[in-house]
Amino acid sequence: MQWERYKGLDIYANSELSPSLIEKFCQLDEQAKEILKVAFERLGLSGRAYGRILKVARTIADLEGEKDIKCDHVAEAIQYRNLDRKYWKR
Numbered sequence: 001m002q003w004e005r006y007k008g009l010d011i012y013a014n015s016e017l018s019p020s021l022i023e024k025f026c027q028l029d030e031q032a033k034e035i036l037k038v039a040f041e042r043l044g045l046s047g048r049a050y051g052r053i054l055k056v057a058r059t060i061a062d063l064e065g066e067k068d069i070k071c072d073h074v075a076e077a078i079q080y081r082n083l084d085r086k087y088w089k090r
Contacts, residue, residue, distance in 0.1 A: 001062045014058045019051060026054040032074045039078045053077045 002013055005025065017025060036053065039045065056077035061069045
């Protein structure tokens, strides 16, 4: 899915998305935006975490064969980010 999506863009994976490409390829519906907003408020996430969460959510959606990122994808990506902070924070 990623190769097809990024044909002609000189990138091959979601991890390579720039901020402008995140905006283009990681669109969220209102419910997913609200989940992300609440997570940022409660977990004190940084702006940098925003892009990382969206890239992971995009990948989760791809693995499930979904064209669009859904609430479940965002919630799962937030959980992974929270685990990352818990076990790798120094």
